[in-house]
Amino acid sequence: xxxxxxxxxxxxxxxxxxxxxxxxxxxxxxxxxxxxxxxxxxxxxxxxxxxxxxxxxxxxxxxxxxxxxxxxxxxxxxxxxxxxxxxxxxxxxxxxxxxxxxxxxxxxxxxxxxxxxxxxxxxxxxxxxxxxxxxxxxxxxxxxxxxxxxxxxxxxxxxxxxxxxxxxxxxxxxxxxxxxxxxxxxxxxxxxxxxxxxxxxxxxxxxxxxxxxxxxxxxxxxxxxxxxxxxxxxxxxxxxxxxxxxxxxxxxxxxxxxxxxxxxxxxxxxxxxxxxxxxxxxxxxxxxxxxxxxxxxxxxxxxxxxxxxxxxxxxxxxxxxxxxxxxxxxxxxxxxxxxxxxxxxxxxxxxxxxxxxxxxxxxxxxxxx
Amino acid sequence: xxxxxxxxxxxxxxxxxxxxxxxxxxxxxxxxxxxxxxxxxxxxxxxxxxxxxxxxxxxxxxxxxxxxxxxxxxxxxxxxxxxxxxxxxxxxxxxxxxxxxxxxxxxxxxxxxxxxxxxxxxxxxxxxxxxxxxxxxxxxxxxxxxxxxxxxxxxxxxxxxxxxxxxxxxxxxxxxxxxxxxxxxxxxxxxxxxxxxxxxxxxxxxxxxxxxxxxxxxxxxxxxxxxxxxxxxxxxxxxxxxxxxxxxxxxxxxxxxxxxxxxxxxxxxxxxxxxxxxxxxxxxxxxxxxxxxxxxxxxxxxxxxxxxxxxxxxxxxxxxxxxxxxxxxxxxxxxxxxxxxxxxxxxxxxxxxxxxxxxxxxxxxxxxxxxxxxxxxxxxxxxxxxxxxxxxxxxxxxxxxxxx
Numbered sequence: 001x002x003x004x005x006x007x008x009x010x011x012x013x014x015x016x017x018x019x020x021x022x023x024x025x026x027x028x029x030x031x032x033x034x035x036x037x038x039x040x041x042x043x044x045x046x047x048x049x050x051x052x053x054x055x056x057x058x059x060x061x062x063x064x065x066x067x068x069x070x071x072x073x074x075x076x077x078x079x080x081x082x083x084x085x086x087x088x089x090x091x092x093x094x095x096x097x098x099x100x101x102x103x104x105x106x107x108x109x110x111x112x113x114x115x116x117x118x119x120x121x122x123x124x125x126x127x128x129x130x131x132x133x134x135x136x137x138x139x140x141x142x143x144x145x146x147x148x149x150x151x152x153x154x155x156x157x158x159x160x161x162x163x164x165x166x167x168x169x170x171x172x173x174x175x176x177x178x179x180x181x182x183x184x185x186x187x188x189x190x191x192x193x194x195x196x197x198x199x200x201x202x203x204x205x206x207x208x209x210x211x212x213x214x215x216x217x218x219x220x221x222x223x224x225x226x227x228x229x230x231x232x233x234x235x236x237x238x239x240x241x242x243x244x245x246x247x248x249x250x251x252x253x254x255x256x257x258x259x260x261x262x263x264x265x266x267x268x269x270x271x272x273x274x275x276x277x278x279x280x281x282x283x284x285x286x287x288x289x290x291x292x293x294x295x296x297x298x299x300x301x302x303x304x305x306x307x308x309x310x311x312x313x314x315x316x317x318x319x320x321x322x323x324x325x326x327x328x329x330x331x332x333x334x335x336x337x338x339x340x341x342x343x344x345x346x347x348x349x350x351x352x353x354x355x356x357x358x359x360x361x362x363x364x365x366x367x368x369x
Numbered sequence: 370x371x372x373x374x375x376x377x378x379x380x381x382x383x384x385x386x387x388x389x390x391x392x393x394x395x396x397x398x399x400x401x402x403x404x405x406x407x408x409x410x411x412x413x414x415x416x417x418x419x420x421x422x423x424x425x426x427x428x429x430x431x432x433x434x435x436x437x438x439x440x441x442x443x444x445x446x447x448x449x450x451x452x453x454x455x456x457x458x459x460x461x462x463x464x465x466x467x468x469x470x471x472x473x474x475x476x477x478x479x480x481x482x483x484x485x486x487x488x489x490x491x492x493x494x495x496x497x498x499x500x501x502x503x504x505x506x507x508x509x510x511x512x513x514x515x516x517x518x519x520x521x522x523x524x525x526x527x528x529x530x531x532x533x534x535x536x537x538x539x540x541x542x543x544x545x546x547x548x549x550x551x552x553x554x555x556x557x558x559x560x561x562x563x564x565x566x567x568x569x570x571x572x573x574x575x576x577x578x579x580x581x582x583x584x585x586x587x588x589x590x591x592x593x594x595x596x597x598x599x600x601x602x603x604x605x606x607x608x609x610x611x612x613x614x615x616x617x618x619x620x621x622x623x624x625x626x627x628x629x630x631x632x633x634x635x636x637x638x639x640x641x642x643x644x645x646x647x648x649x650x651x652x653x654x655x656x657x658x659x660x661x662x663x664x665x666x667x668x669x670x671x672x673x674x675x676x677x678x679x680x681x682x683x684x685x686x687x688x689x690x691x692x693x694x695x696x697x698x699x700x701x702x703x704x705x706x707x708x709x710x711x712x713x714x715x716x717x718x719x720x721x722x723x724x725x726x727x728x729x730x731x732x733x734x735x736x737x738x739x740x741x742x743x744x745x746x747x748x749x750x751x752x753x754x755x756x757x758x759x760x761x762x763x764x765x766x767x768x769x770x771x772x773x
Contacts, residue, residue, distance in 0.1 A: 146676070148675065171724075172676065174720050174721070174722060244724075247724075279714065347723060365721040365722060365723045
């Protein structure tokens with residue numbers, strides 16, 4: 001294998017695959033990427049066995065071939081080379097690779113390509129989803145995915161793709177984010193449902209970036225396939241039973257408060273400064289025209305914030321983890337939000353007010369004091 | 370104005386409580402700890418009476434060693450609930466003399482009585498009153514140190530055990546400490562003591578005589594701390610804590626084990642115990658820690674902070690097992706494992722769950738189990754995994770409670 005490549009082209013691709021590479025992998029080959037120089041291009045594959053990314057860039061291939069090298073080392077070398085440099089990579093004996101550029105010269109240890117896991121392929125037709133739509137939906141659910149590894153079936157988001165609707169749901173057991181959008185999806189006959197791992201969603205966001213493109217999607221029994229531009233991502237489907245989220249959508253929340261998203265966000269952020277470090281709760285007190293937020297901590301002191309709201313009705317008091325609300329307000333993308341409540345023990349629901357791009361509902365369980 | 374701090378330390382606490390309920394044991398070498406099994410037992414001595422100490426037995430000693438030194442001793446397994454009840458009674462007496470009571474462990478506490486002197490007299494009189502109350506109300510003895518700060522008070526209480534009372538007048542701390550060995554300083558263990566000995570420092574007075582900078586250069590930040598302590602300087606407040614800081618259980622295996630299944634089952638059983646105690650104390654733990662000791666005594670601890678506090682084994686066990694699993698190495702036998710819950714929250718406060726699963730269902734199950742064990746004892750109900758023959762983990766640490 002021998003190829004010449006532009007630093008900028010190679011760096012972009014190496015950067016994309018770093019997130020997949022296991023930092024502390026116990027299987028050495030998973031710290032490596034597979035390089036495959038063929039025709040006028042070099043393909044790069046990285047995998048952690050759960051998520052795999054295949055990408056690549058144009059190259060002047062002198063001799064076709066494949067090999068694996070450390071993803072981190074190659075990335076560091078390429079990153080630190082001068083901006084407009086040309087890089088020449090040559091496969092040596094015993095899986096060593098020589099990297100040369102200007103006066104810099106490296107010999108990098110590799111591993112036999114035979115040890116590199118094979119990446120599942122999908123040869124059927126793909127469903128097209130606009131990239132910006134998928135990205136907007138992922139951004140609206142990602143933060144609600146649990147960070148606790150032990151709650152396996154919640155380590156991802158539910159993706160449901162119907163002929164006329166796409167929907168994503170994520171929860172950590174205390175709040176739930178539900179976003180959907182009506183659109184036509186050709187080639188979808190019955191609803192496709194899959195639990196998509198958190199890491200996969202993060203990588204999809206990275207692969208879409210700011211590009212306007214169509215994302216191809218398919219699933220087989222155990223895998224999800226995404227094609228994003230000329231890059232491919234293959235993910236394992238998360239096993240397990242996603243909770244019955246329809247059940248927790250509140251239907252009897254009769255108190256509906258409209259507030260400015262920005263004012264609410266800023267007031268919560270300030271009040272949260274004084275929330276108890278352990279409990280981390282902010283108390284919300286709704287009265288006609290006013291929403292009062294208070295927080296106190298035995299060690300630190302107290303905070304009180306009041307904002308004007310549109311509300312006529314009985315007063316209600318409820319406690320929330322401020323971070324949960326901030327997560328939503330940061331991505332909701334609308335000027336005003338509607339918070340619907342019933343009492344201090346029932347989950348609240350918060351939605352963007354009319355005119356939002358998505359049907360977006362966020363359900364939060366209260367905290368007890 | 371100098372503060373008046375008392376350190377109250379119960380004498381051979383577990384042993385004294387046992388003697389109180391079994392007067393026939395009085396004056397005999399009594400050793401509270403795990404079952405010695407004729408010298409083959411593998412736990413440790415929790416505490417022992419002063420008679421047993423004459424044979425060289427001391428707390429934290431391997432029980433097998435105690436057995437060799439004192440085979441005629443009377444060996445009793447710890448009854449923690451009983452000691453906890455006795456401790457509570459003692460702490461209540463202390464609260465009659467000051468609001469500022471900081472319980473350090475089951476059998477010792479600091480009191481700041483600066484504000485109580487007008488009412489009860491000087492430090493020495495308060496100490497005598499406390500000792501008398503503990504003797505008359507509880508039929509137990511305590512040793513008390515009186516000084517202007519916590520460190521000196523603690524050293525003082527330990528000086529004339531049992532039933533001691535040592536008062537260090539303000540301003541005479543350095544003089545009091547000077548002849549004592551450096552190992553009396555807080556934070557000086559075997560290693561530091563050896564280092565200090567290497568440079569010829571064996572008495573606290575020798576450290577106090579050194580230049581502060583010399584110690585800082587030699588030992589870093591710890592050096593400064595040493596210098597201050599050696600002169601009897603310590604300004605930490607007596608900080609009353611509400612309830613426990615952590616709740617944990619650990620166990621030493623009968624035989625060092627590599628059996629992953631046994632480790633798994635034992636850990637599950639420990640998780641049950643910790644969860645039960647959390648619930649009994651109306652607490653939930655935000656942080657779960659594990660302790661893992663290999664046959665050669667290499668000890669590892671790992672901790673994980675959860676987004677929501679836990680009080681069921683369903684929540685605690687997976688976290689603990691995840692941490693333990695990563696420490697298991699082929700060919701390395703394990704001596705002890707333990708689970709600790711800390712960062713405790715009150716069960717009444719906190720985040721409610723969205724789904725009736727799994728936590729709320731687990732909690733209902735846990736409540737039912739708690740009810741059964743309260744009525745019929747610990748062995749009345751347990752997990753099926755823990756009853757298969759030969760798999761039942763046996764516990765023999767000082768954490769054991771004997772069902773009555």
